[in-house]
Amino acid sequence: MSERREAPVRVALLGCGTVGSEVTRRLLDDADELAARIGAPVELAGIAVRRPDKHPDLPQHLLTADAGELVESDVDVVIELIGGIDPVRGWLLTALRKGKSVVTGNKALLAEHGAELAAAASESGADLYYEAAVAGAIPLLRPLRESLAGDRITRVMGIVNGTTNFILSAMDATGASYAETLDEATRLGYAEADPSADVDGYDAASKAAILASLAFHTRVTASDVHREGIRGISASDIVAAKRLNRTVKLLAICERVVAEDGTESVSARVHPVMIPRSHQLAGVGGAFNAVYVEAEAAGQLMFYGQGAGGAPTASAVLGDFVAAARNRVAGGRGPRESAHAALPVRPMGQTPTRYHISLDVADKPGVLAQIAQVFAVHGVSIAAVRQRDKHSTASLVVVTHLAPDAALQATVSEISKLDVVREVVSVMRVEGEDS
Template identity: 75%
Template sequence: MTGSVTGSTTGAAAEPIGGRPIRVALLGCGTVGTQIVRLLTEQADELAARIGTPVELVGIAVRRADRHREVPAELLTTDAAALVARDDVDVVVEVVGGIEPTREWLLTALRAGKSVVTANKALLAEHAGDLFTAADASGADLYFEAAVAGAIPLLRPLRESLAGDRITRVMGIVNGTTNFILSAMDETGAGYAETLDEAARLGYAEADPTADVDGYDAAAKAAILASLSFHTRVTMGDVHREGISAVTPADVAAARGLGRTIKLLAICERVEAADGTASVAVRVHPAMIPRSHPLAGVGGAFNAVFVEAEAAGQLMFYGQGAGGAPTASAVLGDLVAVARNRVVGGRGPRESAYADLAVRPIAQASTRYHISLDVADRAGVLAAVAAVFAEHEVSISAVRQEGRTSDASLVIVTHSAEDAALRSTVDKIAGLPFVNRVVSVMRVEGEDQ
């Protein structure tokens, strides 16, 4: 990993603009981009008052100009690279998404000293280091509040408000599609496929929901959250990722019976070893959490993130995690911030990656398991299963067994242990002659370990 220090002075701050308008280039005019144009138009006077000078939209890059009749034709262009390179552009706002050629467009802007506001979580999760390096070299600003949790003010508190504290853990629901599906499964008892179809019908799921349901979207956001929280460059490849497609109605019912619910969680932790050495663990997976936990009541397509810091204690951020208007709100907040910096010749916060902590693999992460087994209903089974746990030094927290004719359902909840030890325990139990099958394995979060 490469580290850098907050407040780098590699590039000079932008020169004050002397009262002329802040000139903005917009890349993308889909659901979010259209809302940005609307807000810039409807709130022009208020934005000018807040910034100290007007904001002027000088161009909008789109793929097909004939599909945007709601936008003045003279603003539209299909040449994003040329728009970014224009000398009269002060700020580039990007809501196109994807990696390439978007990365090159933003690097071009930053190298030229133009501030960038982006909602591109995938790009930031892979190439934030490149973007920050370019911004530092030229003195430009890079803001990205809308990249995680839509309208929820989350990244700026992590980046600025909590900059004097030590964040120890961030755990949250950062994908609305999966939260809608799991909430509906919990409320109705329906299966995953049926609920996914309903989510698509209502517009909560994309035609291709892979990025959401397989955890890629949440993993990108987790990488960004971990990078900001722990002052360490974390990429998407560092994040352990599991999706929700294997969650069954039986899992949901089991969670309910134990006073829990299932959520797809992004979990970022600062871990200190006995010798004081710190590292970072970042993972995305479904987990059971107690219904008393603040995240348990987050339903539908809403997002919420629970932050724990040494001095500030526990904080929770909740709200609309996606959608055109909510995301545009976050983008406009960033635009106001970078525009104010342009007006006074200042700079926003730089990258803070000085800690450069190692990223722990999931095998070394401390987790708890809820294990459901289908076993033969005969004497000695529970003792033999417990012996396997003891062999792997995994402590059992709770056991529930229900017999039905010649078979039985055996549910075991563990205390906290390294994930590798838990996985090895499950693998050995699966091979026992009296274990018919391992019905499900799910991690447990949000409870005392």
């Protein structure tokens, strides 16, 4: 049996909110267990918080308001749980350039500056781990980066934001409006006072950028991800989905797209979709997350669990910390950034999608023919049409086959101008079915 290293692994913790508090508790209460797993004692060297006087429950001798000084001190691993871009970016770059390993859950920073952080880690030989940045406690990023490193991933699609999933699940279950359900989510603590990052898709877009970067060995930033939120989802959209035995989810969808000439590109997008209730993601309710991965050799894989919360996210943080600390003790290194494919990011307009289009039209002969002609002009094939009559108008639902998104948008725009079309009631993309 190898002897334990006498020198402790010294840890600096930046931020001590819901997740940080749980990480602190585990580092202190489970120190002996962590030491046994790592092969060296663990020492929490300091905790950087904005207002030390607001944390009377924490060991006061560990608290500091100077995160920069803590990072510069004699520590081996920096755990960052503050969030945001600046000044956190500077602190983590300093740590990595000085050879200190970094564990972070900062999805926004990684989605914008992940390449810069990875380069700093590579140059100094430090580790950069960020499992907690996507899907909380769910072991997802490490399987993409390591377990599936010998495979060819073709698609990653999933629910990566618990707030929006809670809202859409509740709308589906109760028939309530978006506004009513958002109020309930806020009351229960699932939604922030300002829910924009969640309901407008920014949070999910950052996570999609990270997933696409890992899955396709290509640098993808949040600005590369097409983003739409759920503010426009109505109770009638939910009802329309139910009539077709579907449900509505906000999905992050990252795909390897192969053109007819064999060239490859990456598509990364976040938007609401209708999916069949038989699909694995349809039954994911409440604030849970789930990600569906397709790979050529491994086939279809599903990752499911709690995507947020203090204890679940702390589990992911501590898993990364143990890995980084073990490398410090044994002299090893974690995986480096893999961006060798460097595939171009496909614009949303060129990305193949399917649409569900609900129309109110005049109830007279020839209406369907006029609408079908518009689809034909734009090269969009119709998969199914359903019609319901009501007095002098008719409700017409059209579901398309796969077509470039720009062609579908142009089709909808032209249809809305037809005299026989009273209103384009809703437009939503469809996933989870054969094209």
